[in-house]
Amino acid sequence: MQRYKGIIAYDGSGFSGYQVQPNKRTVQLELETALAKLHKGTQVKVTASGRTDAGVHAKGQVIHFDSPLAIPEDRWVIALNSLLPEDVSVISVEKVDHSFHARFSAVGKEYRYLLYLSDRRDPFQRNFAVQYPYSLNLQAMKEASQFFLGTHDFTSFCASNTDVEDKVRTIQTISIEWLEDRNMLILRFVGNGFLYNMVRILVGTLLEVGTGRLEPADIPKILEAKDRRLAGKTAPAHGLYLWKVYY
Amino acid sequence: MQRYKGIIAYDGSGFSGYQVQPNKRTVQLELETALAKLHKGTQVKVTASGRTDAGVHAKGQVIHFDSPLAIPEDRWVIALNSLLPEDVSVISVEKVDHSFHARFSAVGKEYRYLLYLSDRRDPFQRNFAVQYPYSLNLQAMKEASQFFLGTHDFTSFCASNTDVEDKVRTIQTISIEWLEDRNMLILRFVGNGFLYNMVRILVGTLLEVGTGRLEPADIPKILEAKDRRLAGKTAPAHGLYLWKVYY
Structure with a gap:
């Protein structure tokens, strides 16, 4: 074998x-x-x-x-x-080697989330990026994202119907890149592991910061509270890409 | 009304x-x-x-x-x-104005054809660009494309089962652009009108030039012969985009 x-x-x-x-x-x-x-x-x-x-x-x-x-x-x-x-x-x-295991040998993952910022539907993007019609304060979103970096208990950013006990994870990188010619906002998350729905809840929360419903300074409080209800909505699935797995 | x-x-x-x-x-x-x-x-x-x-x-x-x-x-x-x-x-x-007619008022059209040059299938491109695994001589394709410019009888580049009588059309522009970061070859055609399947047959013929099965100098002969069988295959539908209509 x-x-x-x-x-x-x-x-x-x-x-x-x-x-x-x-x-x-x-x-x-x-x-x-x-x-x-x-x-x-x-x-x-x-x-x-x-x-x-x-x-x-x-x-x-x-x-x-x-x-x-x-x-x-x-x-x-x-x-x-x-x-x-x-x-x-x-x-x-x-x-x-037989010691390699796709799940247990993984030391980190990169996810990307694609937002198509437009008030017009684009038939070619409909399954591959989430259309978002409201203007976003990218500077506030970048500020907020810094609070997620490092090691935290991400209970507030995890689907509540999970049976994972340990909700401490480490995020090494979050980048938010605006591609003006494509009207595309790309959010990159690199971490040692992600909880169920975690990236989609992080994106949903960053969108609330982008529209001003949350302040960047609210993020540490939401992390602290360990309460899923305080974070943003789970962003739709079709904007999310498992981009890379690190070993 | x-x-x-x-x-x-x-x-x-x-x-x-x-x-x-x-x-x-x-x-x-x-x-x-x-x-x-x-x-x-x-x-x-x-x-x-x-x-x-x-x-x-x-x-x-x-x-x-x-x-x-x-x-x-x-x-x-x-x-x-x-x-x-x-x-x-x-x-x-x-x-x-009521004198405007989407079909009869049109003075020209732009079509684009997308070729994904790779020997690996890309699930995200499968409906939006035609995968092409062979290497292409772009210089020869560009040379060949020049022979299509201007006014010609395009009988050799029209589906044979058409009932259009007048097969004379004028092509103003053909450009062939290589986007290295996306492995994408984009062929642009601007003309006063295109016959049934004409762009797809032009692309199929340019691919034969790209692979060396035809020479650029063969194009004038194929135009002259007014024989569909001498031109290349009809390239697949899913690489073709009606990009713009001019009025």
Whole structure:
């Protein structure tokens, strides 16, 4: 058995998220179906760095699987892509040691969130960026984002229906970039790990700062309170991209 | 009755083209359905600058319609967009004189064709650019494109099943731009009018020049022969955008 690490990209629009669920079209199901075809019907389990929700995209999701097949790395890419539907694509496959685990070996992740700032709908962006028609105070949003950097208990920024005990996470980088020619605001988050819905709640909260409903100085109080109700709304799924996983 | 000119954009992926056909989802049907709702069920005919085929996109299709309703121009945009599905969007509406006709008043059109030059599939581009895995000689393509400029009989570059008699058209501009950071080749065509499938056949022929199967010097001979079989294949629909209509 050889362990393989794969980097994959998917358009989340047509999926009920990454993880297998009964009677749903998921990314994991498509990957395992393609691998089973390559293994003459034998089930091959795929493990990802983490799940993504329905509608969430990935530019650099990482998976691993074990196979008895001695296929060269670049041939794996071609073989899998020929069996996968058009909304999932394998970018690379490499041999790794058995100690590699897509989830447990990950030391950090980068997520990006795309906001299309316009009062006009754009049919070409509708699944790939969240349209936002109100003007935003980017300076206030950047100020507010600084309070999230470092190690904090992110209970206020985590979906309340989670069973994760330890809600302390470290965020290394948050950047907010405005691409004027595309009317696009790109929010980048790099951290050692993110709680369920955390990036989407961070974005929803930064939007409240951008519109003036919250002040940057409110952020430390919201972190302190450990109360989900004080943070902003969960921003929609289709603006979110799992961009990169660090090992 | 007031005549209105509208500029609309659509993602062609989910449509059987622009023009109404029985039992098919078309852009015209969606526009006329939205207008009928605004007119309490009365049918309102929409006339476009021209049809687009299944899968072809529009960034700047132009339509006109007549209405007894005295709605301000910007309210038309909001009202129509609230009734239209997400893959069609009205960009602007303006009052025009009754002599304006979306099709017959048009003096020119710009089309763009997007090629994603990569040997890896990109799930995010799959409906919006045509993936092309072979390397292309851009200099040869640019040279070849010069032979199309000016006024020519484009019989060799028109679908053979057309009933248009006069196949003489004038192309003012062809540009070929390489966006290295996006691996994207953008071909722009501006002309006084284009025959059925003409842009897609021009692109297919320029690709044959790019791969060396044709020489730039072959283009004048193909134009001269007035024989569709000598030109390249019809490039796929989903790379094509009706970008702008000139009046």
